[in-house]
Amino acid sequence: xxxxxxxxxxxxxxxxxxxxxxxxxTPELDGYIISAVNTYGNRYDQVNPWNxxxxxxSHAMAPYMKSINRCCKGEKGDEAIGMxxxxxxxxxxxLVNTLPFIECGEGLxxxxxxxxxxxxxxxxxxxxxxxxGVGGGHPLSVNTLPPSKDTAYPxxxxxxxxxxxxxxxxxxVTKKKIFNNLLERTVTHPKKAEDExxxxxxxxxxxxxxxxxxxxxxxxxxxxDPVGRVSMSLFGQLFDELHFIDPCLLRIGYTHPMDDGQExxxxxxxEGEGVDDYxxxxxxxxxxxxxxxxxxxxxxxxxxxxxxxxxxxxTVRCVLPLLCPTRNWRGGRGAEEDVxxxxxxxxxxxxxxxxxxxxxxxxxxxxxxxMEMFCFIGQIIGIALRSRICTKFRFPRVVWKGLCGxxxxxxxxxxxxxACYSVIRQVKEFSRRVKEAEGMEKGEGRDAEIKKAxxxxxxxxxxxxFVGTLSSGETVDISPPGSTSNSVTLSNCDLWSTxxxxxxxxxxxxxxxxxxxxxxxxxxxxxxxxLTWDQLELLVCxxxxxxxxxxxxxxxxxxxxxxESEHIKSFWRVLRSFDNEDRSKFLKFVWARERLPPTTxxxxxxxxxxxxxxxxxxxNPDGYLPKAHTCFFSLxxxxxxxxxxxxxxxxxxxxxxxxxxxxxKLAESENNIWGDPNVEDDGGGGVVAW
Numbered sequence: 212x213x214x215x216x217x218x219x220x221x222x223x224x225x226x227x228x229x230x231x232x233x234x235x236x237t238p239e240l241d242g243y244i245i246s247a248v249n250t251y252g253n254r255y256d257q258v259n260p261w262n263x264x265x266x267x268x269s270h271a272m273a274p275y276m277k278s279i280n281r282c283c284k285g286e287k288g289d290e291a292i293g294m295x296x297x298x299x300x301x302x303x304x305x306l307v308n309t310l311p312f313i314e315c316g317e318g319l320x321x322x323x324x325x326x327x328x329x330x331x332x333x334x335x336x337x338x339x340x341x342x343x344g345v346g347g348g349h350p351l352s353v354n355t356l357p358p359s360k361d362t363a364y365p366x367x368x369x370x371x372x373x374x375x376x377x378x379x380x381x382x383x384v385t386k387k388k389i390f391n392n393l394l395e396r397t398v399t400h401p402k403k404a405e406d407e408x409x410x411x412x413x414x415x416x417x418x419x420x421x422x423x424x425x426x427x428x429x430x431x432x433x434x435x436d437p438v439g440r441v442s443m444s445l446f447g448q449l450f451d452e453l454h455f456i457d458p459c460l461l462r463i464g465y466t467h468p469m470d471d472g473q474e475x476x477x478x479x480x481x482e483g484e485g486v487d488d489y490x491x492x493x494x495x496x497x498x499x500x501x502x503x504x505x506x507x508x509x510x511x512x513x514x515x516x517x518x519x520x521x522x523x524x525x526t527v528r529c530v531l532p533l534l535c536p537t538r539n540w541r542g543g544r545g546a547e548e549d550v551x552x553x554x555x556x557x558x559x560x561x562x563x564x565x566x567x568x569x570x571x572x573x574x575x576x577x578x579x580x581x582m583e584m585f586c587f588i589g590q591i592i593g594i595a596l597r598s599r600i601c602t603k604f605r606f607p608r609v610v611w612k613g614l615c616g617x618x619x620x621x622x623x624x625x626x627x628x629x630a631c632y633s634v635i636r637q638v639k640e641f642s643r644r645v646k647e648a649e650g651m652e653k654g655e656g657r658d659a660e661i662k663k664a665x666x667x668x669x670x671x672x673x674x675x676x677f678v679g680t681l682s683s684g685e686t687v688d689i690s691p692p693g694s695t696s697n698s699v700t701l702s703n704c705d706l707w708s709t710x711x712x713x714x715x716x717x718x719x720x721x722x723x724x725x726x727x728x729x730x731x732x733x734x735x736x737x738x739x740x741x742l743t744w745d746q747l748e749l750l751v752c753x754x755x756x757x758x759x760x761x762x763x764x765x766x767x768x769x770x771x772x773x774x775e776s777e778h779i780k781s782f783w784r785v786l787r788s789f790d791n792e793d794r795s796k797f798l799k800f801v802w803a804r805e806r807l808p809p810t811t812x813x814x815x816x817x818x819x820x821x822x823x824x825x826x827x828x829x830x831n832p833d834g835y836l837p838k839a840h841t842c843f844f845s846l847x848x849x850x851x852x853x854x855x856x857x858x859x860x861x862x863x864x865x866x867x868x869x870x871x872x873x874x875x876k877l878a879e880s881e882n883n884i885w886g887d888p889n890v891e892d893d894g895g896g897g898v899v900a901w
Contacts, residue, residue: 279292469489634671640671
């Protein structure tokens with residue numbers, strides 16, 4: 212008997228099993244139901260998956276019905292989905308109590324042991340596993356299916372492998388609950404100081420020089436010595452300070468009484484800046500590291516007057532060599548939406564703009580020092596996760612899949628090299644047409660069809676060779692051993708397609724595996740195999756964009772500021788008029804981070820709007836700028852007289868205030884790091900003015 216919103220319905224157990232169970236319920240279909248409920252729960256923070264009623268489930272499933280109908284040819288109606296959801300709730304209810312006793316990371320293979328292109332979790336790629344079943348007398352029983360190309364996950368042996376195969380059937384709130392418990396159990400507690408306001412002796416302190424960062428960015432040193440440019444960057448300075456430390460110290464969780472709830476692993480001192488680290492500088496480090504790893508040289512050329520007028524082309528590259536822009540940066544495509552059928556036959560509608568702006572680990576970097584740096588990137592991601600700080604890493608899903616051990620698929624290539632994906636697709640399509648024409652019965656039209664198909668194949672192939680171009684621009688010979696020619700022909704085109712896909716999908720494996728080593732040294736790896744790639748991305752990066760409604764719900768006002776005041780209403784109107792980039796800059800200005808937590812329950816600080824201080828802003832508010840306290844997530848906001856002034860002052864502040872220097876006045880000796888006001892670079896022709 213099932214109740215909830217929408218009325219009661221009574222069914223027999225056999226009817227329930229027939230509709231909510233069976234071989235046709237695969238992990239893929241279960242994944243759509245779970246994704247719908249997860250999305251619904253994220254949108255409405257107070258909705259628990261176990262409390263979702265029939266009407267809510269129907270509403271949540273609406274965007275997913277097209278995909279479900281495509282998979283099962285319209286055989287799954289609302290009633291059947293409701294029955295299946297009941298089975299999934301039973302499965303998750305049991306899992307909450309049993310998962311802590313299951314070592315799902317036992318199949319984890321670290322990068323120094325893995326063979327490139329191997330499947331990391333879930334056993335071999337030959338077998339298949341069906342969805343959660345209600346038969347067998349146990350709520351964790353599974354319907355075993357024969358090997359099938361439609362099976363979502365490869366099979367393995369044992370309970371842990373089964374759960375990995377069923378990762379998409381587990382509620383995200385279930386995973387997050389266990390994930391948070393594991394973080395608490397594996398935290399390193401520093402030794403308490405005698406005075407609670409003194410920092411523990413074993414809490415690492417890092418000294419970072421952001422002036423040195425700018426000099427390195429604007430100079431030519433990186434073209435001659437990439438490692439030298441890395442060492443001058445904030446990432447490089449942090450690497451030098453922390454990467455030799457025992458990982459257990461990088462799992463420290465400490466909150467100072469003045470940190471307003473911000474948990475930290477280390478304390479930050481910005482050399483030459485008058486700022487105390489009560490959380491703001493600590494958060495700033497993660498945002499700046501992510502930003503500089505993904506900064507393009509094109510941006511720097513524009514900043515200091517070099518190469519103006521040049522479009523992003525084949526030479527586009529990052530300031531630091533660890534990441535490189537995807538090949539989609541070079542396409543020069545517009546923002547129109549394309550409908551592209553992938554190699555497996557499914558249809559994806561993705562905006563070209565969404566596929567641009569992403570970065571992959573540089574596949575051309577293979578030295579030991581670079582692998583250590585990639586490992587450290589993973590540690591930075593892990594520390595940010597422990598500290599509940601969202602970092603804006605724009606990786607395609609092939610990177611996130613590598614970090615959580617999900618198998619990759621041909622359509623993943625579309626996200627970072629659309630041109631290569633399209634060529635492979637065309638070659639396979641015209642090869643198929645030729646084979647179909649050759650398989651026709653002999654007759655008048657057979658030769659003409661073969662000729663037409665061969666001509667189409669030749670046009671598609673052109674002068675293709677067994678040579679692949681990586682995201683870094685490096686070319687790799689993929690010719691078969693003993694081959695006398697590397698030209699692509701009808702007889703070897705299938706081999707070329709396989710080799711090209713293999714090369715491109717796994718080009719950054721070594722770097723990704725090193726990143727996962729670093730991540731697993733900070734975060735308990737036992738839950739990583741249970742996360743889907745998009746869930747890991749959400750945990751690391753938070754929601755894309757800044758939800759102003761969510762921010763407003765988590766805002767408090769000082770006693771002398773009313774949310775009904777005209778200048779406060781103006782503030783929210785102006786903030787809503789900002790685009791995502793402006794909103795991110797504003798959030799960085801007031802909180803030293805570019806993304807909000809996903810839900811209200813994950814805010815450890817509330818945004819505070821306070822009155823401006825001093826007589827000047829009170830007498831002439833339009834003549835003063837807003838002042839932010841990033842450590843305390845607060846803003847001193849003058850009573851601007853109109854929306855236009857509010858917008859002008861906010862935009863000026865968020866784009867021109869990049870240093871933290873309002874806490875105290877520096878001693879004369881500490882100002883020496885700024886050096887001469889005009890610092891020339893080494894031959895590039897640009898001048899840096901401080």
